[in-house]
Amino acid sequence: MEKKVKNAWAFYDWANSVYSLVISTAIFPLYFASVTPEFVEFFGNKLSSGALYSYSISVAFIIVAILSPLLSGIADHTGSKRKFLKFFCYMGSLACMGLYFFNGDNLVFGLAMSIIASVGFWGSLVFYNAFLPEIAPPEEHDSLSAKGFSLGYVGASILLIIILIMMGNFEALGYPNEGGPIRLGFILVGLWWLGFAQFTLRKLPNNPYQRKSGEKYIWKGFQEFKKVWFELKEQKSLRRFLYSFFFYSMGVQTVIMLAVLYGDFLEIEKEKLIITILIIQFVAVIGALLFSKISAKFGNLQSIKVSLIVWALVCGLAYSLTVGDPNIDLKFYAVGGVVGLVMGGIQSMSRSTFSKMLREDTQNHASYFSFYDVSEKIAVVIGTLTFGLLLEIYDNNMKASALSLVVFFVIGYLLILRIKRTKHVR
Secondary structure: OOHHHHHHHHHHHHHHHHHHHHHHHHHHHHHHHHHOOOEEEEOOEEEEHHHHHHHHHHHHHHHHHHHHHHHHHHHHHHOOHHHHHHHHHHHHHHHHHHHHHOOOOOHHHHHHHHHHHHHHHHHHHHHHHHOHHHHOOHHHHHHHHHHHHHHHHHHHHHHHHHHHHHHHOOOOOOOOOOHHHHHHHHHHHHHHHHHHHHHHHHHOOOOOOOOOOOOOHHHHHHHHHHHHHHHHHOOHHHHHHHHHHHHHHHHHHHHHHHHHHHHHHOOOOHHHHHHHHHHHHHHHHHHHHHHHHHHHHHOHHHHHHHHHHHHHHHHHHHHHOOOOOOOHHHHHHHHHHHHHHHHHHHHHHHHHHHHHHOOOOOOOHHHHHHHHHHHHHHHHHHHHHHHHHHHHHOOOOOHHHHHHHHHHHHHHHHHHOOOOOOOOOO
16 A cells, blocks of 8 residues: 555544543543532432543443444445544544533533544544554554554644643633633634544545445444454454453553543642643653564564553552642652553554454454454443442542552453464564
8 A cells, every 4th residue: 555545544643633632631621620510410410520521431432332343344344434434533523613612501511522522533443443454564553553643642732732822821812711712622623633634534545345335234234243253253362362452441541531630639730730641642652652663673462561561550650649749740740751651652552463463364354443442442431430430439539549440451461461472463
């Protein structure tokens, strides 16, 4: 496949990563916490706002976990991965823009827009990731995956800095407080995602295997999914990797999504939390490229093992942080830097490792990647639910929730020890 197509594929990370940073990680969680009280009445139940937000993430991932296997089967059968990518991209970006109208009084609307944006983001990634084995040979998967994540980290950081500048100059922009620029930032996220995605959507191949939809394509899509399910049973290494990926993703994605709320729990100032997020983003660029090099020298599995050990240590360090520590800011920055290093590495290597483990004669890539993505989504549901339940059990104390994540990384590490090395994965 020509270089322009590979670059266009990687560029979608530049387009969509503004959602994961601004909406999912940095700005929206803080904005949500600032416009909602600590405890809220939600459909007759009294919940902490942190738990409610965590549960809303769980709902979004349940929706994606249900939809993606069937849609992936349809996409493989009809050769329409690009159309599905476009649909979810547009849905997610428009929902981000819809968050402009969320002001705290319309809680249900805000949560709905947040959930739809999340479904759009993660739904698009199912089909985006499935293009990787179609546009590049296995030996290029590590570097191309790392390139995509690196572009995403840089692009998202640029827009976050722009939004921070707007927040710092809210009076010059005609707003009474930071809330206006933040809400305007949600529109910028949607426009950035939608606009830059056009380059990817124009260049990616459409129906590379020249498949025809025919009649009863929904039933055929289900059959495609069922076929992959039975094929996975015969591929022990790939199946074992999915088990490991499932458990360590519970920890990784929960940390990424709720790190800002944990910093807020430690009473770290909002500006310093944003600085931590930027540190994570820029260090993640180094991490993605570094672990790509480690993989090239020692193998994918070894690079993931190293990353999981560091992730477990990070959770232990986060647990040790205490409110009132005079050096809490510096310690939080340091923990954030380590998170960025392993975040870039494990996200990049997980995607490329799974892609390299697929059989070379495989053509139903979307269906295979749906299992990869569903594993991650169900993991996030369990991870965020666990985090939220522990918050309620321990009266909104997040330290127990943070420590519980260590278990997920340890299980993921033990499971990856059972994977046999292959031609492309060692």
